[in-house]
Amino acid sequence: GTQVKDVVIKSDAPSALLLDKHADYIAAYGSKKDDYEYTLSEYLRMSGIYWGLTVMDLMGQLTRMNQQEISDFIKSCQHDCGGVSASIGHDPHVLYTLSAVQILSLYDNVNVLDVDKVVEYVRGLQQEDGSFAGDKWGEIDTRFSFCAVATLALLGRLDAINMDKAVEFVLSCMNFDGGFGCRPGSESHAGQIYCCTGFLSIAGQLHQVNADLLGWWLCERQLPSGGLNGRPEKLPDVCYSWWVLASLKIIGRIHWIDKSKLRSFILACQDEETGGFADRPGDMVDPFHTLFGVAGLSLLGEGQIKDVNPVLCMPEDVLERLGLHPDLLSYSTPLVPAAIVFNRSSSSMS
């Protein structure tokens, strides 16, 4: 027989939630600007800031971050075309455009950017077949479909794109197992599934998902260690506690996961010494895995952490303030409020 790829959690692995240590880790993270890893990850800095700020907000520690510095930074990253880059001197991309809008939404200050230009940039990325390129160089990926509609949803401008065509493209990426890949024909992957179910939620088209089939595929991501992998025969990774769990929440099947075993796995990924979460127990921590570990715990109902919205990966209270209630499929959890969706643009409601 074949062995199941998995990790073994050591008996001395962390089992208590160390929120204060994580807050200290994130608060200190950007300050060591001469750090090698930090510099090498400059190409994703805007997303890095989003990860750090969001996890701090979820822990109620957002005030420890430097809002002015960050706002100035974002402003200097918007290009003439309207798109936003990861850092100064880098090229604009829809990934970092979304991160920037998410950050500014946390601060309720999207007007740091020229919003109309952002909308124009996103609109210009949509292709004839409904797909979205990441930037002017034309890479197509359902991740970018999600980034596009999430950006527009936060700005109340979903009317800017051809939603029907966008939906058609995403649905063309649905696979035999109910999952989604990068492009039509691509293998199902939990990250892509998160993007596509998130997309369909924003588009009001979740009924097109085969929730029972996809939910089964997703709950089969849980390994004996309790952790989740991203697709069959892969090792568990704490970031899949987000991609898989949020997807399950969106399609109303989060109860198909063994919550206590997952919680134990996530906690075991903490580093008691440095704070932060790693992809798996014993590895090096980073802000990316820290956010998704904390966000995953929030979805599991962790009392000390603010409620996180599974579609946008932002605190629910921020979305409440913006009036955003993306659809979720209901199941045995209490009813989500009626299909208001987005109240900023009347044409986004059917």
Added chain:
Amino acid sequence: MHGRVKLKSTAQQEEEKRKEREKKLKIYVAARDAIFTKRMEGVLDDEALQLTQQLLSSNPDFATLWNYRREILLHLETVREEDDVQKMYEAELLFLESCLKVNPKSYGSWHHRGWVSARLPRPDWARELGLCDRCLSLDDRNFHCWDYRRMVVKMSGVPVDQELQFTDRLIGSNFSNYSSWHYRSTLLPLLHPESPDPPSPCHQPSHSSPPPSPQTHSHRVCEEQLLKEYELVQNAFFTDPNDQSAWFYYRWLLGRAEREEMISCVFVSREEERVAVAFSRPVNASSSGLMLVLDGQPQRVEWRSVHPHFRHSPVWICALPPGTISDIINEHNLTVHWTEKHTHRDCALYTGRSESWCRDSATDQELFRSELSVEKTSVLQSELQSCNQLLELEPQNKWCLLTIVLLMRALDPLGYERETLSHFQTLKEVDSMRSAYYGDLCSKFMIENTILKMEYAEVRVFSLSDKNLTMLCHLDQLLLVTHINLSCNQLLRLPPQFAMLQCLEVLEADDNAIENLDGLYYLPKLQEVSLKNNQISKLSDLQLLTSCPKLTCLDLRGNPVTQIANIQSELTELLPSVTDLLI
């Protein structure tokens, strides 16, 4: 960011590491700054190519550098002869190959390679396919490489047959070949497509439309090929019963056929002067071209879904203009048109009848069966036999257990009910992490069985009591049900979908854990509700009952809400028409 093990080291080792990183950082920053300066100055030269090459070799995710390289290459294209351009891009491919050796999973590298291949005056797709072969032989789960391969196949017209054989080779030699099975699922419909849908006059042929996906068009595989697939995948999981990929693929093969899109039921009631329509899938009435014709006259009506939560619903309702059908002396002919799908359903309302309906039975609709034709079920029978033999060797194999259940569903859902329940019990034991999934799946199958039994009995009384139900589904099939018994189960709520039971008169749901009654929304005929021994705890939980005009009997004994002070008077005030209230 992934897979970096944290290693303990001495203070001296730490210091050495720190110095090393500081050195590397200096070199990196110098190169980066030089590149950014050149770019800002609009320089597009070989030195820029060299500098970016230096950084991209170890940091291929630095996307802006690939962009800059493309700008330089595009510029050089304009000032070089075609042969030199060919050489230039071939050199680029060589560089990319070395990048991919270091990091075969960089989006940036693969995208750039695709971009280069598209710009080559004379692309060598055979070489590109060879690259994919080599890359996949090292890691047959590299989805970047698979996606690149799909592009190469498309650009160079590699026959589907050849790619199927490629997957044959991979599946035959490797474990962990989910990617290969997945690829097969996309290739099969291309090889043996069924005859396409007849062109509809309403649809413009859309050249930029994406092809149908294997999930939504799984029926587009001819039966002969399907049977070959069954054999292939069966060989895989009998060779290695822990090869989960094969089991996933098998479940797809066994999956239900795509249902014909149709109106499954029309119900009309003189008393409420309304029409309820059930569709084979959720629709949005306003965008589906729903039209009601009464006695040859199109009616101006407003369709609403059964619950405001659903913009897309399988059941829609409309009110007829007052007086149009209320006189029981008159006979009426009703037609509901689903113009988007060019289908309709008629319903005759006879003299002396207060209501009428028209529907296809669940068995006629082939609601719960597999896509195999009746003749081929002998194949499934022998597969069931083989799986049972495998189960004897591996009694804890959850894949085998679940597959046996699915085979039994495909062959004879009612006949195998007892075994199905027993296997679900075993599944919950051997795969306890997923016991909630198995509980829900078993509930679904028991509801399906009850629907099938109801078909044969042709009554409108539906009993699901004492069936370990953890959830409710297929409620769109229960539009005509007048009496439902859900007692003695594990239900937590009556979901919004429950509002599809538009004919419901009596609801028994005692002995559950119900705390939420969202589905008891505007049920026009509901008279009696029994919810003894549930978890209704607040008066507000009962608010929705005010929307049910005929409700006269309500039994709430054994619910926490009955312990609230003054509950009797509160309820009498909330629900004055409920004359028979038990708390």
